[in-house]
Amino acid sequence: xxxxxxxxxxxxxxxxxxxxxxxxxxxxxxxxxxxxxxxxxxxxxxxxxxxxxxxxxxxxxxxxxxxxxxxxxxxxxxxxxxxxxxxxxxxxxxxxxxxxxxxxxxxxxxxxx
Amino acid sequence: xxxxxxxxxxxxxxxxxxxxxxxxxxxxxxxxxxxxxxxxxxxxxxxxxxxxxxxxxxxxxxxxxxxxxxxxxxxxxxxxxxxxxxxxxxxxxxxxxxxxxxxxxxxxx
Numbered sequence: 001x002x003x004x005x006x007x008x009x010x011x012x013x014x015x016x017x018x019x020x021x022x023x024x025x026x027x028x029x030x031x032x033x034x035x036x037x038x039x040x041x042x043x044x045x046x047x048x049x050x051x052x053x054x055x056x057x058x059x060x061x062x063x064x065x066x067x068x069x070x071x072x073x074x075x076x077x078x079x080x081x082x083x084x085x086x087x088x089x090x091x092x093x094x095x096x097x098x099x100x101x102x103x104x105x106x107x108x109x110x111x112x113x
Numbered sequence: 114x115x116x117x118x119x120x121x122x123x124x125x126x127x128x129x130x131x132x133x134x135x136x137x138x139x140x141x142x143x144x145x146x147x148x149x150x151x152x153x154x155x156x157x158x159x160x161x162x163x164x165x166x167x168x169x170x171x172x173x174x175x176x177x178x179x180x181x182x183x184x185x186x187x188x189x190x191x192x193x194x195x196x197x198x199x200x201x202x203x204x205x206x207x208x209x210x211x212x213x214x215x216x217x218x219x220x221x222x
Contacts, residue, residue, distance in 0.1 A: 042201070048208060088153075099144050101161055106154055
């Protein structure tokens with residue numbers, strides 16, 4: 001079974017803090033993705049990576065950066081957290097190539113106060 | 114964006130009934146996928162239908178795809194209380210998937 005794990009289920013941070021969200025997958029997948037999910041807006045892609053050290057912007061990259069130093073790990077960084085970044089963050093992975101099914105982690109519910 | 118749009122937004126049925134959800138999208142796709150999300154959890158992949166397929170089955174799930182109408186439907190037969198969840202369609206045209214906003218299904222025991 002594919003397993004995608006995320007470092008925290010719930011996280012509370014203060015405005016202006018630097019926040020790291022970690023995602024690890026154990027299926028040797030090339031592709032990894034970060035989404036945020038908000039009521040009424042659905043899932044929106046923040047960044048994705050198709051290889052180590054490679055990254056591509058998604059639909060809403062502003063205010064975020066990512067790091068992929070190892071194949072199994074993909075980190076999402078909020079350089080200076082703001083209240084409008086309060087959301088559910090979902091990590092996913094998939095096989096190499098495009099249009100494959102994605103395997104999701106359990107999500108991190110981040111609250112910025 | 115080739116975002117899918119699900120219809121209805123919410124659906125409430127009795128256990129044992131069938132549930133049908135629809136998805137419409139705007140541009141050409143490689144495939145269309147359906148996912149389930151239980152409250153507050155990650156998404157789980159249910160089924161993938163390629164652009165050259167018209168119908169696909171998996172257990173109690175039946176998916177249809179009409180590329181001429183740019184629409185898909187997901188049918189869950191003989192629903193169970195455990196099917197209560199949000200269901201999302203996702204269109205695939207490259208590396209990324211584009212998700213709709215989901216249909217919230219409630220199955221009443």
